[in-house]
Amino acid sequence: AQSVTQPDIHITVSEGASLELRCNYSYGATPYLFWYVQSPGQGLQLLLKYFSGDTLVQGIKGFEAEFKRSQSSFNLRKPSVHWSDAAEYFCAVGLTGGGNKLTFGTGTQLKVEL
């Protein structure tokens, strides 16, 4: 069964600093990979996705992520964080065949210091 690990439960960065959120997955084949963001009291918003092809994917709000097969990782990055980026970020993996259920990591809570 697939699994997703987000090793950092909490991360604090200063506004304007760069950000990298880590995600490692365990899956027998190349999975579909996603990053979602959840603001307090809100639903999950899709930031970006990787299905195949270019391993560096661009998303909304200035985020990008890089798929590294050798490291089973899909880390999320942003060059300059804004205060409005404070939220919880979830990495998810989906199956590449049959049903399309998502398996989520435990999330990383991002705090932005002004």
Add this chain to the structure above:
Amino acid sequence: DSGVTQTPKHLITATGQRVTLRCSPRSGDLSVYWYQQSLDQGLQFLIQYYNGEERAKGNILERFSAQQFPDLHSELNLSSLELGDSALYFCASSVGNTEQYFGPGTRLTVT
């Protein structure tokens, strides 16, 4: 706004009761998914429907059931509710095996 709607937004009920959560997918999406988000279990997949048929099942309790109707909206029925069922319930939709778009969720509180 993802285009996925869920009602109600909040639900407070007592143990032993039954509730129904409703979800309308994005226009054109045939797949509907239900997830539960709780503090101890995190985000967990419950069940998927595709064009009215059950497609995949996850950690869904026998007390829970779902269906997708001909107009593609879906309902999640939770019965014999327990305190531990208190959680955020999300619906998501997709076009086939593609990215899923999530609704705002229904917060269920069982007292």
